[in-house]
Amino acid sequence: MRYAVLVTGPAGSGKSTFCSSMMTHLQASRRTGHLMNLDPAAEYFEYEPSIDIRELISLEDTMNELDYGPNGGLIYCFEYLLQNIDWLDEELGEYEEDYLLIDCPGQIELYTHHPLLPSLVKHLNQIGFRTCAVYLLESQFIEDRYKFFRLYTTSVFKPSGVLSAMSAMVNLEIPWINILSKMDLITGGGDSDDPNAARNGLRKKRDIQRYLEPDPMLLLGGNEETNSNMRFHTLNKAIVQLIEDHPLVQFLPLDLTNTDSLENALSHIDHVVQYGEDEEPKEPKDLDEGDFPEETE
Numbered sequence: 611m612r613y614a615v616l617v618t619g620p621a622g623s624g625k626s627t628f629c630s631s632m633m634t635h636l637q638a639s640r641r642t643g644h645l646m647n648l649d650p651a652a653e654y655f656e657y658e659p660s661i662d663i664r665e666l667i668s669l670e671d672t673m674n675e676l677d678y679g680p681n682g683g684l685i686y687c688f689e690y691l692l693q694n695i696d697w698l699d700e701e702l703g704e705y706e707e708d709y710l711l712i713d714c715p716g717q718i719e720l721y722t723h724h725p726l727l728p729s730l731v732k733h734l735n736q737i738g739f740r741t742c743a744v745y746l747l748e749s750q751f752i753e754d755r756y757k758f759f760r761l762y763t764t765s766v767f768k769p770s771g772v773l774s775a776m777s778a779m780v781n782l783e784i785p786w787i788n789i790l791s792k793m794d795l796i797t798g799g800g801d802s803d804d805p806n807a808a809r810n811g812l813r814k815k816r817d818i819q820r821y822l823e824p825d826p827m828l829l830l831g832g833n834e835e836t837n838s839n840m841r842f843h844t845l846n847k848a849i850v851q852l853i854e855d856h857p858l859v860q861f862l863p864l865d866l867t868n869t870d871s872l873e874n875a876l877s878h879i880d881h882v883v884q885y886g887e888d889e890e891p892k893e894p895k896d897l898d899e900g901d902f903p904e905e906t907e
């Protein structure tokens with residue numbers, strides 16, 4: 611059996627860094643894998659991919675020759691890949707390695723409502739790959755609970771981290787792991803001179819648990835909402851209800867600077883790609899109840 615992991619997530623969420631850390635970790639664990647780049651606009655890789663869509667087609671050439679913008683160009687590149695799927699089959703050859711890690715582009719439209727990735731997954735299944743996806747969301751999202759949970763406004767309405775993960779899951783319909791990336795940036799609050807820093811850090815970790823299994827109750831009592839449109843509020847209320855009624859999205863925290871955390875992510879991937887998703891996902895190892903102090907307020 612061959613295994614493939616689609617590494618997805620918004621731009622800058624850490625997909626390429628995750629792929630290269632995972633490749634290094636696989637090697638250190640005496641396991642093997644191959645990295646495939648699916649981003650026709652990628653410029654630099656810390657870990658050189660062995661299969662690269664840019665050898666078939668590049669975004670820059672597409673934009674120059676067809677006068678497309680970056681989003682239209684990306685879609686064209688994916689359509690071109692699917693029309694020339696023999697190229698991919700040839701590149702994949704007889705790989706029987708542990709994993710094919712597929713580093714995807716950062717345009718979330720590709721995951722949330724285009725049929726292109728589902729078509730690619732279907733093809734991989736047909737040629738004998740068991741496929742799962744990881745969806746990375748930056749841990750900084752939890753610093754703004756509105757941005758994490760529901761619609762928020764800049765100049766336009768934008769879907770939150772939870773909503774975009776949810777719509778990608780629904781669009782792709784394959785075994786799935788959501789990962790909260792860049793956990794090394796969650797310092798735990800307070801600087802090192804602060805005598806309460808360690809305690810604050812643990813309290814912050816406790817809050818994080820409410821984001822790993824998204825608890826929309828975190829939104830109650832907030833007053834950061836600035837949008838005065840009643841219909842916006844009503845819609846957001848319905849979204850909160852939806853998240854509560856359908857707890858589809860859960861996150862695994864990942865700190866790439868910590869080998870145990872990487873191993874934990876890899877063992878989740880191993881499990882999900884082989885057996886599908888558990889009814890009861892495993893508890894993240896590094897956030898046991900015992901790690902947290904009693905709440906005093």
Ligand SMILES: Nc1nc2c(ncn2[C@@H]2O[C@H](COP(=O)(O)OP(=O)(O)OP(=O)(O)O)[C@@H](O)[C@H]2O)c(=O)[nH]1
Nearest residue numbers: 620621622623624625626627628715716792795866
């Ligand atoms: N501190 C920290 N920084 C990270 C981590 N992962 C990625 N970064 C940084 O975040 C930035 C984006 O990382 P990438 O791996 O290129 O993200 P990406 O999702 O592949 O980006 P696109 O391909 O543009 O969608 C880079 O500056 C990385 O060095 C992490 O775990 N911790």
